[in-house]
Amino acid sequence: DQQVKQNSPSLSVQEGRISILNCDYTNSMFDYFLWYKKYPAEGPTFLISISSIKDKNEDGRFTVFLNKSAKHLSLHIVPSQPGDSAVYFCAASEGNEKLTFGTGTRLTIIP
Amino acid sequence: DAGITQSPRHKVTETGTPVTLRCHQTENHRYMYWYRQDPGHGLRLIHYSYGVKDTDKGEVSDGYSVSRSKTEDFLLTLESATSSQTSVYFCAISESNRAYATFGSGTRLTVV
Numbered sequence: 001d002q003q004v005k006q007n008s009p010s011l012s013v014q015e016g017r018i019s020i021l022n023c024d025y026t027n028s029m030f031d032y033f034l035w036y037k038k039y040p041a042e043g044p045t046f047l048i049s050i051s052s053i054k055d056k057n058e059d060g061r062f063t064v065f066l067n068k069s070a071k072h073l074s075l076h077i078v079p080s081q082p083g084d085s086a087v088y089f090c091a092a093s094e095g096n097e098k099l100t101f102g103t104g105t106r107l108t109i110i111p
Numbered sequence: 112d113a114g115i116t117q118s119p120r121h122k123v124t125e126t127g128t129p130v131t132l133r134c135h136q137t138e139n140h141r142y143m144y145w146y147r148q149d150p151g152h153g154l155r156l157i158h159y160s161y162g163v164k165d166t167d168k169g170e171v172s173d174g175y176s177v178s179r180s181k182t183e184d185f186l187l188t189l190e191s192a193t194s195s196q197t198s199v200y201f202c203a204i205s206e207s208n209r210a211y212a213t214f215g216s217g218t219r220l221t222v223v
Contacts, residue, residue, distance in 0.1 A: 096207070102153055
């Protein structure tokens with residue numbers, strides 16, 4: 001059973017516009033959420049995280065929003081740049097348990 | 112990535128042969144993980160370790176075993192490789208189970 005879901009396998013966005021990547025989860029006990037970014041032939045790299053006590057966390061061009069009632073997480077990238085083209089994974093954990101990853105969304109930024 | 116290395120980077124092996132993948136870290140992190148990445152499945156945890164000789168199963172552990180005899184090394188063994196184990200394998204390390212993990216560059220394994 002997929003507890004963390006990324007329903008959009010791919011997304012294309014024009015350079016300079018906003019990219020919005022979405023993630024849904026089913027386990028209401030998840031209290032820590034992360035986004036990872038992955039380039040081809042490389043390992044995933046940590047991007048940004050958010051605790052369930054917050055509903056928003058910002059780091060430069062990247063903002064993560066958490067809607068606990070909807071069990072929904074989103075990553076906003078503004079403005080989108082060509083170097084943002086990658087696969088993005090969301091992940092979640094409950095307490096001190098290990099991370100559960102989503103299936104990933106491939107983001108393509110169109111110049 | 113600096114602090115974590117995987118070997119080999121690529122391997123082709125025949126069905127039924129044993130295969131061992133190695134993960135080495137220089138960060139002295141307590142936790143080490145093995146994931147596999149497959150299209151449509153994202154990253155799935157195979158096994159993880161929370162200390163020397165302390166390991167536990169992940170969600171796709173069947174057909175795999177692990178060992179951690181030193182803090183810095185975490186080995187993943189496929190006792191008898193099958194074609195379904197063709198995948199990209201990532202090792203990751205973290206200071207705690209909850210902290211963000213640092214991933215290695217991956218091992219592309221092909222079982223023919």
